[in-house]
Amino acid sequence: MTWLWFNKLASPPHFYRIAGRWIPWLAWPAALLGIIGVVWGLAVAPGDYQQGEGYRIIYVHAPSAWLSTFTYTAMAVTAAIGLIWRMNVAHAVSASCATLGASFTFVALATGSLWGKPMWGTWWEWDPRLTSELLLLFLYLGYLGLRGAIEEQSRSDRVCALLAIVGVVNVPIIYYSVEWWNSLHQAPSVMKFGKSSMPASMLTPLLIMFASGTLFAAALVLVRARGEVLRRERAGNWIAAAIGANATASGREGE
Amino acid sequence: MTSPPSLGSLARLQMARDLRLALRRGGEWLQPLLFFLVITTLFPLTFDPQLSRLRDVAPAALWVSALLSSLLALELLFRDDAQDGTLEQMAVSGAPLAWLLLAKTAVHWLLTGVPLVLVAPVVAGALGAPYATIPALLAPLVLGSITLSLIGAIGAALTLGLRRGGVLLGLLTLPLTVPVMIFGARASALAIAGQPFVGPMYLLGAVAALALALAPIAVAAAVRINVE
């Protein structure tokens, strides 16, 4: 039963349709949770004992950091699926994750830097979290560079899939080595906001933002992936029908 | 039908050919080594010539220079063979491609990594390392240079098809070498300070073992795609 569903998803027109259906179910809850989380986190939750109001940026920073890694993993998993089962759709999804993941990484770095300024007094510190994020950004940029450099679609897909898989194996090792390195030098680490040490009034909006971010990322990936599938299959004769159907269905939300 | 050649004879065949080729090309194989020396010379020039201060930056200088010179030699690892059809013939021979490419990577290490390790004591001394500690420096560099060759081979295989793959090769490979660099430089720093460095060596060994097991598979897969 699951296998049937999986195979159906591999067909571009089906994927286009099914993804189109899912997007509202992901996007609206993401928006709702996002609003709740932002309001709660920025306005309602109490100030931190040590850091005052400045810590609130964690509500954007931590989800971004989580999403940057999550998206890379999703990119690698879909890449592996595309390689093993030769699914063009999987490669399209994988490609869609790349720019998005890089953006999340950039946001995590920017918010981390903004957080650091009031806390440490500097715009940058070689904190293990920030350093790992920076290295992840380099991994993403390398991937995007390789994507852009290879013209033929099939080769580009498969070579980048290999890079994503090699990268995802390396990411835990890189994170570990950076933590290890940091523990030797005891550089300042503001990001040590252990989730267990946060009271519920702070933790809950954070978890809400995590959930919102994940749904948002999933929705965005699907939107991009649909566009990517359209672009790759532009010679297909299902396109006109699919776009026409989409135009009439958009009047009925969440179908 | 005679039986296919053994893994040992394939490795010998591939390595003999690559070594013979490198030596036929004159002194070209020495260039990464010279590059290593030039980059390490830049450190006292851009930092501080006093040995007591240079000592602090010596591990970093050694490892960064080793990495960059290894990268430089990577371009040549597969490019020639891709362009004249040798990789094609290797892929069509029915012999295990990952094994043949591992043999090629081994030659790369023999020509780039080994000379570097042999010259490193001299460089370390020039950068202020106490002479008594220099022998201890070699072990991390041996493990590290092997891993750098393996990881670099992945980058080289991925960027095979590109005309101007050089800079992208570096960009792709460098983040992947971070663990080796961190553990290796730490091991060298401890060695220079005369302290035991078993911990980082174990970590280096683990990364090297992982690279040895997985890199050839990735390299072979990338070569097959790029040889189409």
Place this chain on the structure above:
Amino acid sequence: MNLLEARQVHLWRGEIHVLRGVSLSVAAGQCLQLTGPNGAGKSTLLRVLCGLLPAADGQILWRDADCTRDASPLQRECAYLGHLSGHKGELSALENLAYLCGLRRRCSEAELDAALQAVGLHGGAQRRPLRQLSAGQQRRVALARVILQQTPLWLLDEPIANLDVQGQELFNGLLAGHLASGGLALIATHQPLAVAEASLLRLELAA
């Protein structure tokens, strides 16, 4: 018995449908000549058959075993001569052959020498760096390699392109010998092949 079979092989290069349901079957002692305009997919078909390019759809069978996903059974018994020779200019003909054949089986010095003699390369020429030989001579070395590999299946892409009349006669002789001993060959070429009509198949690929 058909040793090599292809059934409805499809391949896309980017958006171009290069191979559109190509089917063929070749038995021992037969030679298949591939013809067609440039870009029709002759080279592509040969590369798909020897496993360099993965087919998008269809089947390739060698000795009735499916080689579509894993071409190694076919590769071990096939010699492929494409546009690129796989030779290194700095190495001599002997050294190049020793390597390329060594990938498949142990070759003695005597065998290498005999093969090179058979294609008209003697003594000193065998030991000079390959780049000092003419294009025609280098092509002959490539033919020597094909013979040395001692495989039943030959996949040759424009094998006689750079050869003079003597070279072409030489090739015809080698091909005849190969077919006579039960081998089979697929050759992409426009020039007429000196093969008996009974053993010659033709496949024309349309652009």
